[in-house]
Amino acid sequence: MLNYQPSVTNSKTTDPRFELSDAARYFYRQDWMVGTAGNLSARLPDDSFWITASGKAKGELSTSDFVRVTLTGEILERASANIKPSAETIIHQVIYSLFPAAQACYHVHSIEANLVSHFTEKLNLLLPPLEMVKGLGVWEENPQVAIPIFENHLEVPQIAAEISDRFSTQLPQVPALLIRNHGVTVWADSLTSARNYVELIEYIFRYMVAARQAGIF
């Protein structure tokens, strides 16, 4: 068992579960975490991470709706034995293992993410060269940025293995990936940045759907 001792137990400033719950509520209100959809996590100093428990309504999370797990998926802390970590925890494990600077990993389901996942059959989806792309860390004129797409296998470990395999040889241009017919996952060096990345990428997806309807992109 790894030792993680928050300086003040359940303090809003030190316990990331409060900020994760706030973010989930915000995403729920945007229709990006409808019902139980999506999962959010935050890494702790000992490399374990808090992740949303599986099947919880994301608009009304409390601190007991989280599970603390290791990078290998071992459960360290939970409110009760019947609470399970997100069914997609292994994807968060892969992201934290591949990207040591990642402090948060957010996964949401939006209608637009599912629509744009059909704009190509390839492994990468080209994003429009919008100013918003700068918010994802690409400061180029007319940026040609693509987001990696993965197939939505029934077995989540297969999705995670494909993410791990592909990213081990080719790093993505932006800290985001799309699972076809499923949703987007972003990671960042802070919880605030992860929330911003979700908003930015969802804005870009909304633009792509609207632009396609207008015959632009």
Ligand SMILES: CSCCC(=O)C(=O)COP(=O)(O)O
């Ligand atoms: C209704 S969402 C289906 C499962 C899923 O894709 C998801 O993001 C939520 O799963 P979790 O186990 O994290 O609640």
Ligand SMILES: [Zn+2]
């Ligand atoms: Zn999901």
